[in-house]
Amino acid sequence: MNIETSEIKDLVILTPDVFEDERGFFFESFNKSKLSDLGINLSFIQDNQSFSKQGVLRGLHYQNPPFAQTKLVRVLHGEILDVAVDLRKDSPTFGKSFSIYLTAGNRKQLLIPQGFAHGFSVISDSAIVMYKCDNCYDRESEGGIRFDDKTLNIDWGINLNEAIISGKDLVLPSFENCNSKF
Structure with a gap:
């Protein structure tokens, strides 16, 4: 497994070693021991998947x-633009966003630590996204930031006038007014 750092501390990109032959391919999408060897020590307790x-x-x-949740995000089918925003008030990159194309073909994974907001847009005809979490979902602890916040100015790689967005996401507060406790 290869690890790449991003311009935001603790936000890393993982690319597995892929073994291909005439039958197809094989790779380890998660190996706790190998991640530990890379300095990443996490205990994931929940897997989520969306179509x-x-x-x-x-x-x-x-x-x-x-x-709070650390997430390890990957795409099983299709292509997304994955976005993370640093909410850690004591971080030099507080309020900065990072985006990366995650695809079934490039097999990259984004490790998003606690203290970040996360979202994605679907670029391909459809996408199946899977992510591991180190903490369970808790409705009372959830928060969010509106996707089109002017301060963050995120380019989602899609036409926002035609985007399909849940009613819940349409009423999220601005970055300035979010209830982040980081």
Whole structure:
């Protein structure tokens, strides 16, 4: 497994070693021991999976402590633009966003630590996204930021006038007014 750092501390990209032959391919999508060797020591306790159509935009979501979540995000089918926003008030990159194309073909994974908001837009006809979490979902701890926040100015890679967005995500507060406890 290869690890790449991003311009935001603790936000990393993981690319597995892929073994291909005439039958197809094989790779380890998760290996706790190998991640530990890379300095990443996590205990994931919940897996989530979503199916979305082209033009769907999900996010930006987070959970406040004590139910904050680290996520390891990957795409099983299709292509997304994955976005993370640093909510850690003491971080030099507070309020900065990072985006990366995650695809079934590139097999990259984004490790998003606690203290970040997360969202994605679907670029392909459809996408299946899976992510591991180190904490369980807790409704009382959830928070979010509106996808089109002017301060964050995120380019989602899709036409926002045609985006498919849940009613819940349409009423999320601005970055300035979010209830982040990080």
